[in-house]
Amino acid sequence: MSETRVHFYQVGSFAVGNRLLSADERTVQSDRRRTNSIDSGHRACQGCGEALGARYALDAAMRATANQLVAVNATGCLEVFSTPFPETSWQIPWLHSLFGNAPAVATGVAAALRVKGRDQVRVVGQAGDGGTVDIGFGTLSGMFERNDDVLFICYDNEGYMNTGVQRSAATPPAARTATTDAVGPDPGNPFGQGKDLPRIAMAHGIPYVATATVADLHDLERKVERAMSLHGARYLHVFVPCPLGWGAASHETIHLARLAKETGIFPVYEAEYGEVTGVSSIRRPVPVTEYLRLQRRYAHLFGHPGRPDVIERLQAMADANIARLGLRGTEEDA
Amino acid sequence: MLQQIEGSRAIAEAVARCRPEVVCAYPISPQTHIIEAIGVMVKEGALAPCEYINVESEFAAMSVSIGASAAGARAYTATASQGLLFMIEAVYNAAGLGLPIVMTLANRAIGAPINIWNDHSDAMAVRDAGWIQLFAETNQEAADLHIQAFRLAEELSVPVMVCMDGFILTHAVEGVDLLDQDVVDAFLPPYEPRQVLDPEDPVSIGAMVGPEAFEEVRYLAHLRQLDALDRIPVIAAEFAAVSGRASGGLVRPYRLEDADTAIIAMGSVLGTIKDAVDQRRDAGERVGVLGITSFRPFPLEAVRAALAGVERVIVVEKAFSLGMGGVLATDVAMALGTSSLHTVVAGLGGRPITLASLTDMLARARADELATLSFLDLDEGVIARERARMASTRRSGPFAENVLRDLGRPREDHP
Numbered sequence: 001m002s003e004t005r006v007h008f009y010q011v012g013s014f015a016v017g018n019r020l021l022s023a024d025e026r027t028v029q030s031d032r033r034r035t036n037s038i039d040s041g042h043r044a045c046q047g048c049g050e051a052l053g054a055r056y057a058l059d060a061a062m063r064a065t066a067n068q069l070v071a072v073n074a075t076g077c078l079e080v081f082s083t084p085f086p087e088t089s090w091q092i093p094w095l096h097s098l099f100g101n102a103p104a105v106a107t108g109v110a111a112a113l114r115v116k117g118r119d120q121v122r123v124v125g126q127a128g129d130g131g132t133v134d135i136g137f138g139t140l141s142g143m144f145e146r147n148d149d150v151l152f153i154c155y156d157n158e159g160y161m162n163t164g165v166q167r168s169a170a171t172p173p174a175a176r177t178a179t180t181d182a183v184g185p186d187p188g189n190p191f192g193q194g195k196d197l198p199r200i201a202m203a204h205g206i207p208y209v210a211t212a213t214v215a216d217l218h219d220l221e222r223k224v225e226r227a228m229s230l231h232g233a234r235y236l237h238v239f240v241p242c243p244l245g246w247g248a249a250s251h252e253t254i255h256l257a258r259l260a261k262e263t264g265i266f267p268v269y270e271a272e273y274g275e276v277t278g279v280s281s282i283r284r285p286v287p288v289t290e291y292l293r294l295q296r297r298y299a300h301l302f303g304h305p306g307r308p309d310v311i312e313r314l315q316a317m318a319d320a321n322i323a324r325l326g327l328r329g330t331e332e333d334a
Numbered sequence: 335m336l337q338q339i340e341g342s343r344a345i346a347e348a349v350a351r352c353r354p355e356v357v358c359a360y361p362i363s364p365q366t367h368i369i370e371a372i373g374v375m376v377k378e379g380a381l382a383p384c385e386y387i388n389v390e391s392e393f394a395a396m397s398v399s400i401g402a403s404a405a406g407a408r409a410y411t412a413t414a415s416q417g418l419l420f421m422i423e424a425v426y427n428a429a430g431l432g433l434p435i436v437m438t439l440a441n442r443a444i445g446a447p448i449n450i451w452n453d454h455s456d457a458m459a460v461r462d463a464g465w466i467q468l469f470a471e472t473n474q475e476a477a478d479l480h481i482q483a484f485r486l487a488e489e490l491s492v493p494v495m496v497c498m499d500g501f502i503l504t505h506a507v508e509g510v511d512l513l514d515q516d517v518v519d520a521f522l523p524p525y526e527p528r529q530v531l532d533p534e535d536p537v538s539i540g541a542m543v544g545p546e547a548f549e550e551v552r553y554l555a556h557l558r559q560l561d562a563l564d565r566i567p568v569i570a571a572e573f574a575a576v577s578g579r580a581s582g583g584l585v586r587p588y589r590l591e592d593a594d595t596a597i598i599a600m601g602s603v604l605g606t607i608k609d610a611v612d613q614r615r616d617a618g619e620r621v622g623v624l625g626i627t628s629f630r631p632f633p634l635e636a637v638r639a640a641l642a643g644v645e646r647v648i649v650v651e652k653a654f655s656l657g658m659g660g661v662l663a664t665d666v667a668m669a670l671g672t673s674s675l676h677t678v679v680a681g682l683g684g685r686p687i688t689l690a691s692l693t694d695m696l697a698r699a700r701a702d703e704l705a706t707l708s709f710l711d712l713d714e715g716v717i718a719r720e721r722a723r724m725a726s727t728r729r730s731g732p733f734a735e736n737v738l739r740d741l742g743r744p745r746e747d748h749p
Contacts (some may be wrong), residue, residue, distance in 0.1 A: 070531045072401060083541035087742070088735070093531040095404050096540030097427050101397035104389065108356060108401025109531060111385040115407050117413040121533055139397060142390030240366070253632075 047250025049240030058221020074131030281329025341369030478581035548683025594623030709738030
């Protein structure tokens with residue numbers, strides 16, 4: 001990943017030291033001209049990964065487009081906490097239509113802008129994982145297949161958090177949700193094939209697909225900028241921990257996102273036209289237990305006797321990601 | 335120019351003359367010939383600038399139309415039957431957001447059992463969605479209604495559905511006079527949106543509206559339907575002036591003058607009904623017809639006036655409500671009315687229905703002060719202020735958000 005030539009990490013935290021970077025390499029958020037696309041005063045929970053991800057992604061998209069941006073939002077946490085009566089947190093033109101149609105609505109906005117000769121105005125669609133991998137999947141796939149000029153961002157917190165933490169197709173195996181409770185012989189969400197949307201997006205052969213987490217916000221910004229430098233359908237899948245839904249401490253959001261990447265549970269990579277072009281290597285390999293233990297949704301896997309067999313299967317999933325994408329990398333990558 | 339032409343082709347030509355900017359296409363019989371014909375025109379470049387988008391479902395067709403309209407483009411799509419039901423969530427949404435999309439509904443039955451032929455079950459299924467629904471009697475009227483529909487939709491910022499009988503009209507070849515482009519251009523000005531997604535003037539469209547304002551927002555949408563009752567005859571008259579034809583309007587009476595018996599119907603069956611009436615008239619019977627062109631908004635007063643003096647009303651309708659009976663007949667019954675029946679709309683969007691409000695409602699009823707239709711605990715002030723905003727400026731913005739902002743703003747009259 002040639003774009004991230006410079007790495008400065010504070011001991012033990014991996015946080016990017018902005019002050020040590022040259023001005024043009026600093027994060028958008030360090031710039032006083034940042035647009036605050038989603039402004040303060042919204043009603044997200046403390047430690048909300050989605051609010052953080054949306055703020056960084058949209059401000060980066062605004063910078064990349066010289067503030068010529070329209071956002072289309074699916075129903076969900078992001079929509080609800082940002083537009084309570086009687087305020088709106090959106091400082092950009094913003095449209096919410098329905099839960100399952102944000103990709104199609106974004107297509108319509110992009111088509112209208114083209115007809116109106118306003119090609120410089122770009123369109124971002126955004127949804128949570130439910131609005132992306134479940135109810136919005138049909139319209140998303142249609143948008144990909146037509147290669148419409150839309151960047152679609154999924155903020156994946158692995159469940160229907162707005163409605164009270166129910167299972168989505170993005171909920172990982174064994175995780176407890178309100179509809180996959182930690183009871184019975186196989187507590188939590190059953191193991192299945194899952195729905196790996198970044199790979200499904202890649203299978204559409206679209207210009208750009210990337211994953212990112214809120215643990216590496218500079219990487220997220222860079223991927224948004226890369227996406228906005230391209231035209232056609234682009235997809236960004238951002239891993240955003242949900243303290244409420246996962247039963248995690250609010251201050252652990254960044255830590256959990258980092259552990260998801262470092263364990264291999266959530267592989268961070270990018271792809272163009274269906275081919276992987278770069279991966280974020282694991283810097284400090286850790287077993288999945290380090291990630292799982294911090295979340296009450298996995299509490300039934302621990303204790304006595306616990307479910308070492310289930311943990312083993314989760315570790316195998318992470319190991320498969322690591323092997324498939326070569327996430328262990330080499331010393332030079334780190 | 336008068337041409338011998340298939341109904342669907344006539345609609346495509348009429349829509350083309352309205353200069354649509356985004357057209358969504360998803361195939362379902364019997365509307366396919368319309369979108370196929372428009373597709374050819376767009377691909378040839380005849381409609382430039384126009385984007386033609388082959389979507390993956392009717393749900394997407396309406397959703398793309400929503401996005402396009404909110405971004406300031408004139409949007410059109412067509413559907414029928416199951417397709418309308420598949421897009422129904424977006425159908426309601428387009429109306430709720432106040433986006434002036436025009437859609438052709440090639441009326442077709444709804445399954446199960448699956449059936450591709452004509453009735454009006456599909457249109458009836460969305461009668462409460464907030465769309466204006468106009469029914470065409472002939473292919474000529476269907477073509478003319480589309481041109482009027484764009485004008486009406488954009489004036490009021492309300493979506494319009496032009497209903498035409500599937501196969502009976504869509505696939506019938508008959509003479510249709512299509513207006514010249516310059517005539518349509520003079521009749522239909524370019525789309526000037528009330529609300530638009532624009533980085534130079536960012537607005538939020540589609541915010542959540544709670545019990546504090548939901549009833550007022552819905553009432554404002556109802557008022558725009560009532561506005562349509564005023565505008566539909568005006569637009570039809572203006573259209574008649576440029577075309578020389580009587581197309582559209584609210585209702586169409588036929589030989590009703592001294593009738594003791596009236597048949598009410600919508601759509602193409604009116605032709606057959608008129609033939610039947612003519613025969614009975616020849617036999618000396620005093621029968622007449624009332625065609626309903628505007629089903630939503632429903633022209634209660636026009637229907638009442640047209641039926642004055644009629645002793646017997648027969649509603650012939652191509653749909654019914656299972657477990658109840660007629661749908662159109664129920665509306666006609668409301669038009670004929672009884673002075674002792676009142677509707678009080680209450681509790682919309684979680685608005686509490688309080689004992690005090692109900693007590694007041696009863697007091698007004700006993701004092702004969704309760705209107706036929708009223709809305710409980712409606713905030714008239716916020717309604718009046720938003721109506722004034724809409725009257726004073728074309729780019730008045732999203733009305734739901736305007737109401738929220740209005741209610742959230744400290745004012746002198748607020749204690």
